[in-house]
Amino acid sequence: MKITTIISSKAIRRTLLISSITVVLAACGSEQESAAPATTSAVAELTGFETQVAQGADLFATNCAACHGTNLEGTTLGPILSGNTFLQRWGSGTPTPLLNSIQTNMPPGGGSSLTADDYLSLTAHILSENGMDTVTESLTASSDLVIQDNVSAIAARRQRPAPPAPEGVTVAGNVDDFVPFVPVTDAILENPADGDWPMHRRTYDANSYSPLDEINTENVGQLKLEWVWNMHEGDSEPAPLVYNGIIYLINPGNVIQALDGKTGELIWENWAGPANRQDMRNIAIYGDNIIQATTDARVIALDARTGQQVWETEIAEFSKGFHNSSGPIVADGKVIQGLAGCWYYIPEDCYISALDANTGETQWQFETIAEMGQPGGDTWGGLDDVFRAGGETWITGSYDPELKLTYWGTAQQKPWVPVSRGMTIDDVGLYTNSTVAVNTDTGELDWFFQHVPAEALDLDEVFERVLVNRGDEKLVFSLGKYGILWKNDRVSGEFKGYKETVFQNAFTNIDPDTGEVTYREDIQNAGLNEWTSACPSSAGGKDWHSMTYHQPSGTMIAPLSQTCLENAAREVAMVQGSGGMAASRKFFEMPGTDGNLGKIGAYNVDTMEEVWSHEQRASFHTGTISTAGDLVFAGDLDREFKAFDVNTGEVLWKTRLGTVVQGHPVSFAIDGKQYIAVTSANGGTSPRAVPDVIATEIIYPRWGNAIYVFSLPE
Amino acid sequence: MKLGRKTFSITYTFILVASLFISVAAQAQETYRARLSPMPTTPQTKDTITGEGEVFLTLNGNTLSVSGNYSGMSSVATMAHIHNGPPAQPGPVVAQLVVPASTAGEVTAELELSDELIEALKNNSLYIQIHSETNAPGELRGWVFARN
Secondary structure, three states: OOOOOOOOHHHHHHHHHOOOEEOOOOOOOOHHHHHOOOOOEEOOOOOHHHHHHHHHHHHHHHHOHHHHOOOOOOEOOEOOOOOHHHHHHHOOOOHHHHHHHHHHHOOOOOOOOOOHHHHHHHHHHHHHHOOEOOOOOOOOOOOOOOHHHHEOHHHHHHHOOOOOOOOEEEEOOOHHHOOOOOOEOHHHHHOOOOOOEOOOOOOOOOOOEEOOOOOOOOOHHHOEEEEEEEOOOOEOOOOOEEEOOEEEEEEOOOEEEEEEOOOOOEEEEEEOOOOOOOOOOOOEEEEOEEEEEOOOOEEEEEEOOOOOEEEEEEOOOHHHOOEOOOOOEEEOOEEEEOOEOOOEOOOOOOEEEEEEOOOOOEEEEEEOOOOOOOOOHHHOOOOOHHHOEEOOOOOOOEEEOOOOEEEEEOOOEEOOOHHHHOOOOOOOOOOOOEEEEEEOOOOOEEEEEEOOOOOOOOOOOOOOOEEEEEOOEEEEEEEOOOOEEEEEEOOOOOEEEEEEOOOOOOEEEEOOOOOOEEEOHHHHOOOEOOEEEEOOOOOOOOOOOOOEEEOOOOEEEEEEEOEEEEEEEOOOOOOOOOEOOOEEEEEEEOOOOOOOOEEEEEEEOOOOOEEEEEEEOOOEOEOOEEEOOOEEEEEEOOOEEEEEEOOOOOEEEEEEOOOOEOEOOEEEEEOOEEEEEEEEOEOOOHHHHHHHHHOOOOOOOOOOOEEEEEEOOO | OOOOHHHHHHHHHHHHHHHHHHHHHHHHOEEEEEEEEEOOEOOOOOOOOOOEEEEEEEEEOOEEEEEEEEEOOOOOEEEEEEEEOOOOOOOOEEEEEEOOOOOOEEEEEEEEOOHHHHHHHHOOOEEEEEEEOOOOOOOEEEEEEEOO
């Protein structure tokens, strides 16, 4: 007897657990008959695929379900592995890329006990759960079937109960009914009104500094909640944008809302799709439009008054793994947009795009990976171009209108460890893990500075570039996962200094004159499956939570994190379509911190010395902002939103929100009254996953995305 | 009163001896502390590598007194050691500690350290590790730092 192809994996697993199937005959007769049922024995002839599915179900429960959910529904620690999102990503190909991705990257904590057959079984289980049930032969590493051609009704039935996702404008309204909309000009963005926060870090220099001072060190203790608005659920790290009293808010799933900043009333809502639970950190405003990047690598302009779509441009192919998690900056009439998901071995590389802000037409692209024959192309160990991966620009850059340069950080090479990518510690891989200064007129590279060449621990330097003027000096500051605050001249890129903000033991030397780093010898020579222990961890000494430059005191205040990791490289097949991250990781408290994961550090930008620090058990999950009221605001894992004295670090006020305080605070004013807004949110990668495994005593709701707005009492 | 040479000399000698005594006493009372926390974990293992602890170490000459406690381990302790390795870098066992066969209890030892290990102690290059039945490679760990 061949088991029908619609048998569930649980049923198959039960079948495997016994050597024969006991068939309970229907009790057509009396209860006495059922007390002594007749049995018959039948050996289940499972197909090779079904056997893999059954074995894979057990392996998945043991190794994968903690992050991806028992039913592949995803959690905050791992993405959903079923349904439309999954099939869009993997359905058009054979199982091999999926198999390679799993084998190369999963589970993050180490897969040494999983055999090649186990990975095939896991792949079979995931495909079966996604409705692939017409296959009988065992999967192999070279199975040539196309996934979506073998998916039948089961996957469709699982998806049917979900209501169709909304599309386009779902709540109609007009900002003009609240306040007359004034088109946003270059001049407005170069010098915003004090009460506005019209881009992700308020100003082109990414200072995250508000000149408002109604709320100050004397009265911040009186802050009260003005209103709260629940946001859509999903992964969320948002930076609200405030212009002329209206809050434009990016929600998970590519949903934007316009809210009256004074009352919290919804004006309009637009679903650009895809309707998922994925994260987008920021949006932009220019002319008459709100401009958003989507999680499937499109850029869309919406009418800021009504939310109606104006134009749309696909900047990269989502089906090839490209996507976005951060939005654009508009500089000199161009929408400058980064790109993420560039870790596969494919001919296409990562790039920064510039689009005409009025039409969406592509103006230029700057590729962050140097190919053979190009300047810097000889820094990839002679690898064929198809195997040069990484260099994502997953955090939005900044802009100097006078120099016409936009400053971006780039992520590290992929896979994470040199031995996995067929390279050595000497193959620096331009222009990864660098600051790149790109001319906004031409898209040409003006200069670059590679902070950590040949990166080896998944510690990238991709985060915000903060522009600071000190006397005649034009400077750019950055702070990457190694926790090193870098100071460079932003005209030439020249190295000007550094400061270690948290304990690091990855480098044995940092040249004080050049900034050149020397990796510890065991990190330099790490082989496949060899564990290397280092600090900080991939949660970063600093991560995506941006720092603020407080202009009056000349202080840079950064949200920092203190954890460490053990890292082991995995082997990656040098074949097209392969690639990925390819490392196992484990995490632990940073020695010498007394278990304090969270740190806010303040640094004098002239001397680079630490002015003050605040350490606590809960990690911080917002960027820091500073104000002319001499305050710094930040929020943490334990749901606390705090105001610090910018000069001393003293906590002057705190309150507790519904769940983790995550995103970017902003300050704005309406009719002369100052407000402080911050989001609570869930989701995220290493900065959330690492504290979750170390500070397990910190409990918070796994829902509760919202924006909270505070002000002083009348 | 103006101090004469002899008075000054006696006074000076007394102050010198007192200073040396205080200095030696201070040296003899060098105290250190280790915060014990779970060995490296993942989302898959965080519920099976658990616990916490705090250990105080006092150095008198070459004698190191170890006294502390731990709790919340996932299974009973099997052994405990001092290892030699810089912060966040595992290293070899250099001394044995005493722990009960329990998921919670006291960590104790009275050790004679070599000059080399005293140097390691002062350089934050010693750490304490407690092993358990289900986590034989170690369940709790903490580097030793001078107390402020």
